[in-house]
Amino acid sequence: MSAKSLQTLLSSGPIVGIGGSASGRPEPTDMDIAIVDSVFEKLKILFPVGAPKSEVEGTHKAEWLKTLAAQEVRSRDQVQYGLNRARREVGDRKFWPSPRQFCTWCLPCALDAGLPEAEQAFREALKHYRNPASHSWTHELVWLAMRETGHWMFSRANKKEVFEVYTRNYDVLVRRFLAGETFDIELPKALPPKVNIPTKPDAAKQNIALIRKSLDLRGSNEYT
Known part of the structure; x- marks a missing residue:
């Protein structure tokens, strides 16, 4: 025409x-x-x-x-x-x-900025949403989109629904990123390993005694 x-x-x-x-x-x-x-x-x-x-x-x-x-x-x-x-x-x-x-x-798309595509980002989020602090994320936006989607949805909704919500959140974040917006976020840090240090017997007895005293309790050998 x-x-x-x-x-x-x-x-x-x-x-x-x-x-x-x-x-x-x-x-x-x-x-x-x-x-x-x-x-x-x-x-x-x-x-x-x-x-x-x-x-x-x-x-x-x-x-x-x-x-x-x-x-x-x-x-x-x-x-x-x-x-x-x-x-x-x-x-x-x-x-x-x-x-x-x-x-x-x-x-412009995610790849133009060195970001993973939506499907790749979703697979990463799906694999690591349970323990985000222990994973080294490809990019902070992958984690941020996972956070915006919510742990509850990842754990309870079906995969198709989670994918739709996650990709929508990720696409919005990518567009904002490509427009020059910066995100002042801090990725979750891994928790230190839990260490149990047993209390020495004498100290344990002293602690129990203090608790009993604070609650006005007496041991069986304290009754006359």
């Missing part, structure tokens, strides 16, 4: 997430439209199954423009990053991605 016909479609009603004029009409730039056109052409090669038919392509492109804006994908560099990730990560996938999925590819 040409940029002109897409522009006509976009001008037919309000588009969420795209800047508008005083009349309330959306005003996507020529570059915005050209970017979406280019993305569609490349994705048709990468994902040939399920690509939009020509007669509805304009509607799909309009929705992609809205989603890109809503997800704050606003530059050519971001879109190019998304295309590169699509080429690198899709494996044998052939099905057309949703606009939301493509936006996910356009934004």
Whole structure:
């Protein structure tokens, strides 16, 4: 579909997430439209199954423009990053991605910051949530997401439910981390080994006597 016909479609009603004029009409730039056109052409090669038919392509492109804006994908560099990730990560996938999925590819991910991916982080948390202090965590965010999810959920809920809650917490923390936020947290420290030192007999008798005295108790040999 040409940029002109897409522009006509976009001008037919309000588009969420795209800047508008005083009349309330959306005003996507020529570059915005050209970017979406280019993305569609490349994705048709990468994902040939399920690509939009020509007669509805304009509607799909309009929705992609809205989603890109809503997800704050606003530059050519971001879109190019998304295309590169699509080429690198899709494996044998052939099905057309949703606009939301493509936006996910356009934004920095955990691996970009040297963090484990969500599934890997979850496996680590699931393995060590019982004794977090005795484990050397891959990254503090893995532990923090485990803490936010809660020991009760890890021990009582089914694995699927725990995974959903944990990955949601982890994704939020990763986005905050990638945005430059720092976390002033201290990982749990391992407790020192418990050492039992027996009390000497004489000292034990003295302690018992003090306890009896404080409770106004007398031993059997103290009664007359």
